[in-house]
Amino acid sequence: MAVLRELQRRGSLARTAEALHLTPSAVSQQLATLAREVGVPLTEKDGRGVRLTGQARVLLAHADLVAAQLERARADLAAYGEGGRGAVTIGCLSSGILGLLPDVLRGLDERLPRVRVDVVESTPPDLFTALDGGQIDVAVAVDFALTPPDTDARYSRVDLLTDVMDIAVPAGHRLADGGRIRLRELAADPWILGDARSCVGAVARALCAAAGFTPDIRHAVDDWAAVAALVEAGQGVALIPRLVRPVYSHRRLSLLTTEGEAPSRHVFAAVRTGAEGDPVVATVLDQLRLSAAESTGSSEDAGPHGLAELPVPDLPGVGEGLHEEQAAT
Incomplete structure (x- = not known):
């Protein structure tokens, strides 16, 4: 079967x-x-x-x-x-491991001290194959073409957060001080995007298509730290989710927001239908909800850059823009 x-x-x-x-x-x-x-x-x-x-x-x-x-x-x-004993494995996309799971794991250390919690980096469809096969107990993913639909009866889903994506451009870019722009204004720029089969690349391509253009992909990169480094080096522009802000807070780059509704990704957790009644799994899901709510609150408090709780480096680009915002406020 x-x-x-x-x-x-x-x-x-x-x-x-x-x-x-x-x-x-x-x-x-x-x-x-x-x-x-x-x-x-x-x-x-x-x-x-x-x-x-x-x-x-x-x-x-x-x-x-x-x-x-x-x-x-x-x-x-x-x-x-x-409950309260044993082990649980969380399968998660890389940005969730960077921006969400550290707080989740700290919370679970307190709430489930006798439970071993393992983390595996994975994305659909392999993530849900592992969930079906019992290799993982909880999947954390974003909605895109290879993700099972909301109506899939095999899974019980929990909505976690809407992860806003900012536009990252080099510090000396022509639009670096532009504030809010239209995504289409970057149609002629070289882009740094992930592989089309990954959630990283698929979501960004879909957002560009919705804006009315096909991006000129200069570098195909799935690692967020590498994306930020390439933007800083002037190699192109990219969409970077606020969930991974620890990897770009120290970089010399500028973050822009789009006019109208901001591009975003929907992050959710899923377990095999029926497993949500397991006390350990239920605790993991509850901690994911709590940590996601705190993460979303921090991002909203931070304004469009989503960096309020991070140290602001004394550099042009990210740091300089934030100092100017704070002075204006």
């Missing part, structure tokens, strides 16, 4: 095998065994590949219910034993 669910997500036997660390022949054998057990065909030819049959989709709906009930059973057993 797990193989069938993964095939639904990945769309091909090869990608399913790669995600589950199996050979394509092993995937085919497991699907054939399941088809014999339930007595209906589960796949059919589709060119050089396969696709799910209507019967397979009916079976998957029941599989989701069975998986959710098993998670509820585990949660009930954990609650019976009063």
